Amino acid sequence: MNLAHNASLDNLPCSFVIFGATGNLASNKLLPALYHLEAAARLAESLTIIAFSRRDWTTENWREYMREVLKDKIKGSLDTPVFERFLARFAYHKGDLNDVESFRALADRLPPESACSSTVFYLAIKPAEFSAVIQNLEAVGLNKPRGMNRVVIEKPFGEDLESAQMLNRLLHQHFDEEQVYRIDHFLGKETVQNLLVFRFANTLIEPLWNRNFIDHVQITVAESIGIEQRADYYDHAGALRDMLQNHLMQLLTVVAMEPPPALEADALRDEKVKVLRSIRPIAKRAVHAHAVRAQYARGNIDGQPAMGYQQEAGVESNSITETFVAAKFYIDNWRWRGVPFYLRTGKRLAKQTSMIAIRFRHPPQQLFRETPLESVAPNWVLLSIQPEESMRMEIHVKQPGLDMDTRVMQMNASFLKTDEQTLDAYETLLLDVIEGDRSLFIRFDEVEWAWRVVDPILQNWTVEREFIPTYSAGSWGPAEANRLFDSDDQTWRNEL
Ligand code: BG6
Secondary structure, X not given: OOOOOOOOHHHOOOEEEEEOOOOHHHHHHHHHHHHHHHHOOOOOOOOEEEEEEOOXXXXXXXXXXXXXXXXXXXXXXXXXXXXXXXXXXXXXXXXXXXXXXXXXXXXXXXXXXXXXXOEEEEEOOOHHHHHHHHHHHHHOOOOOOOOOOEEEEXXXXXXXXXXXXXXXXXXXXXXXXXXXXXXXXHXXXXXXXXXXXXXXXXXXXXXXXXXXXXXXXXXXXXOOOOOOOOHHHHHHHHHHHHHHHHHHHHHHHHHHOOOOOOOOHHHHHHHHHHHHHHEOOOOHHHHHHHEEEXXXXXXXXXXXXXXXXXXXXXXXXOOOOOOEEEEEEEEOOOOOOOOEEEEEEEOOEOOOEEEEEEEEOOOOOOXXXXXXXXXXXXXXXXXXXXXXXXXXXXXXXXXXXXXXXEEEEEEEEEOOOOOOOOOOHHHHHHHHHHHOOOOOOEOHHHHHHXXXXXXXXXXXXXXXXXXXXXXXXXXXXXXXXXXXXXXXXXXXXXXX
């Protein structure tokens, strides 16, 4: 979305290669997003897209597959001329990620350096396959021209601090930092960017945004879907690596950061890193007080029976992988010291909903003690990320009538006007990759500090392997998640 209007449009790529083109991420997110960019006429006419996968297919087979995939995944129905234009961009490349010859053949079909400025390589593959691809790209010279060809890496970047550092070293052996786009698609979501506007374009809010007025912050990313067909990845990753270390941590940094001196990629990232560095390290003995994990068992979602995690295809029958994680963090700086940040995420929860809920402190004076009202409930600011994108503020008003009684009203600032449609995060981010704008991508020190924050939790869980609490599919997670709260009057907020 060109946050800082500094994209270098003179370096538009003419090829876009998707590794893992027949995988889940490509079909759910990348292909629909590229199609929508096509429909919006945002893809340069000369751009070719190469689908790289192991399946023994021809370009014709691939096009049929795309037709099937896209008709269920795009907004609205397929527009025939747009779709035909889109199909014509694609070429299918049968290849093996571990075989350098497949990369040599790929290099042969890309336009020569002199004819074209650059290529984007999108790694829509399992983290375990990243290093083979990076090495093979280098082996056939596709890391060059240095500074031009781009490589897009999905999260999780590494599986802990050490492996993330190793992966980064490997990347930097073959690519310059300006070539690397570490994607966290939550940063492309409209509400997340709106949070910057909400905080820094409204003088009303910023003076209240600190420990003097805020009691605590909750960040919830609840999913009612299960692991879909991703057991081979998910059973090794779990909710902490899949969601909390990246998406939820990024949300936390945007809520907590100081205003950057400019809307530039590095200025924003500097502020986010400062937040991550200020998070109080969790001592080994304190892990239980700071983090709760659990796994879904059988249950009901929307009146339909849902299987437990261990019954999912491809999951080990005695797996202790967490599908739910809740954690509490403190940011030890002048703005936030003493304000708990509660984060939680899980699969097969009651609802598909993501929100940031900020609870303000009780008023200092008990002015209404002698009235029927007795005490007033605190104010909340609710930023809904999905499915609805909105911002609400809960305030008290007096109920009409003879008694001094109040009710809570929500001031609702919906981001969308009725005739507007939201963009999918991937549309924004893919366009940024193509235009060379890295503002909404992650710098390695962000990844590194986020791993430092969660590493003690992971280390503890790696040792404690005998047991994991469960929660029924369709519930709001395990009761244990309530023990994270610092005070009795704090509870999870599930609804807007
Ligand atoms: C991905 C995770 O990064 O984000 C998935 O790997 C998760 O497990 C997905 O379902 C959620 O993203 P969104 O945008 O669909 O809410």
